[in-house]
Amino acid sequence: MNGRSFPSRGPPSRCSGDSMHAPSPDLLARLTDTLRDNTDRLIELRRYLHTHPELSQHEFETTAHMVARVEELGFETFVRPEGTGFYADLTPANFDPTLHPTVAIRSDIDALPIEELNDIPYTSQNPGVMHACGHDVHMATVFGSGLSLRELKDQLPGRLRLIFQHAEETVPGGATEMVDFGAIDHVDAILGLHCDPERPIGEIGVRPGPFTASFDLFEIHIEGKGGHGARPHQCTDPIFVATQVANALYQLPAHNFDARIPAVITLGTFQAGIAANVIPETASLSGSIRTISPEHRDQLDDLLRRTIGGICLAHGASYELKLIRGAPAIHNDAYITSVIADVATDILGDNGAQHIPLPSMGGEDFSVYCERIPGAMFRLGTGAQAPRNFLHSPHFNIDERAINVGASILARAALRLLHEKAIEKKTDRMVQPL
Template sequence: MPILNRAAELQGEVTGWRRFLHQNPEILYEVHDTAAFVADKLREFGVDEIVTGIGRTGVVGIIRGKGATAGSGTRTIGLRADMDALPLTELTGKDYTSLRPGAMHACGHDGHTSMLLGAAKYLAETRNFDGSVALIFQPAEEGGAGALAMVEDGLMERFGIEEVYGMHNMPGIPLGQFAIRKGGIMAAPDRFTITIKGRGGHAAQPHKTIDPIFIGSQLVGSLQAIAARNADPVQSVVISVTRFDAGTSHNIIPDTAMIMGTVRTLSEETRDLAENRIRQIVDGLVAAHGAESTIDYYRQCPVTFNHDHETDHAIRVATDVVGSANVDANVEPTMAGEDFAFMLKSRPGAFIFIGNGNTAPLHNPKYDFDDEAIAYGISYWVKLAENRLSE
């Protein structure tokens, strides 16, 4: 069965919301105007309970189905959308381009927020479910761990959320299609900074120095051995050195060098292996050359891990919306990260990709969310709520 008729009817209105949000992007936790817009819409729809300031600037709306009352003990599921934008200057040339220099919705969170608002309007009108739906509007997905902030602020316990679901648009997946998989669907994105302290001197007398550039150059190559020779070949791991800073002149060997990079893994075991081997390689190689080192290793969000039972539900709902031929139930995982992973560690649930067609890639100044995806997203959210909270 294709998209819901009411979702198609809402397409134009929700597109207007989406383009307004696109023109007014906000970054990380500073989503005050966006959160106010969301809360105003939820009030307009007649949502039963609206709470702001969860996880600093997050918004939660509760819609109770038939027979559900506050404190009645009926089941509650959470549906999550992210609200924040990126620190980029937009180059789309659209007539609704960002009005805020240096900020743009280059990941489609304007679309995510608008689709969930569209579903909220529909669900508040019909209430064709038994239980409650928690509409979760999250700040700071782009590197700010907003999902963790909301979880630590008591999101799940306060609203009695038993399952939680997320959705993200994906360029390259055709419009009208969904993609999902059980287990790890997005990677744990960790980062590291290695500082090598040697002994600087004249470039013509390297024997009187401990050259941190030479040591760092060997480290860059040695770190690749972790994926090539330490990790199980069937376990995904990416280690990329993305920055190397050292020196001030052509004839001076500096005292220090700094290397930065990222580690992406799809299991906690491989994640531990990668961090441990980085530390061992750095300590051993640097010591062998008589230098010193420090390692700042930061674990960001965990693997975005879809739970089996809830993924099965998500697949059935997506199939109901677009047909089985348009649902990839075993999509290849991506090594990008997603902080919805914190919510999936707190409660069982599933994260699904919705097709955004042939657009520019995410995090690109020419990217734009395709409004034709809106009705599909609304239909998915509505049918998921009605399916999981059916009598």
């Protein structure tokens, strides 16, 4: 794709001629006015959430707080029995899921085990826990989209669903549990966003197709035969074996996969021994595997076992391998991505939506929803305010003007998709055989 701007696309061919059903300028102006009038409210919400972060699977107070907030807007809420994570519906009168669409907007709600180092009035009050990935911002923007669309409830052509998902930062992640809870039942499309501190305020990043990588973990336990450091010939040195394994793992993607399709194996831990003059009995390694290719992901289980097994066999060691499946890769729906880009261009100007040339090798369990229903995520420019202001940094912070930008894009994209999906459902019923 030439240039950085993301080209807009027209509506699907089946909807051509139905532009009269698109959101009217008056409705869009009401969304803008509502968000402008509630700017301070959204910033206050984000700062409250930033002050009170909670770790994955422990977001009890966060869930309760957001439930109370969205219920004030008139949404019907559905909380998981475990007390973390929920979804909320804004349902117009006479809604029928067979006749009318549902569009969902998702936010994650958990924080990270990081000690915040920002000197700000709303710094984390939970020692060792911080919203260093911007989930406080995600919650505020998704809440803002619901706040603005609430004003149009009686004019919505379908149901709006807000998903506040727990445990995004863990493996396998909370999205699967939300799916099992029914969060995307009868949902026709889903939207999401992620903070991007490397992107300026007033700009978003969009990319159809591969957007993030899959994320899996592995743990390797190698058992040898320990002994005196002066007599390695009497031992089976697990450290030596583990180093051969480590070198082989780093070479696996390059020698087994098409080099044009990214795949990354990273070792994060290497643990063995307690004394400099003793060959230990065991050594342990752990790391992560990332790829945008589902085929590569499926092949890696066998590749790991054959590689580790062959090296251990050659040196007389044994091993145990544990694989932990995380989130699959996000593959953004091309049309929904074009809707987001069109909406962002309307709001931010011609350069507001920038094409992301390469997928991120980070993981995001928004992919779990996109495997089941059409969906797309975009990157929200939050403005880098300091050299160390990157994701998962103890200094992470944002330009809070980004909240209204994100909320406005989500609200307008959801409204447009509701209108277009309503036309599709109507067309489908009209062409059904008698």
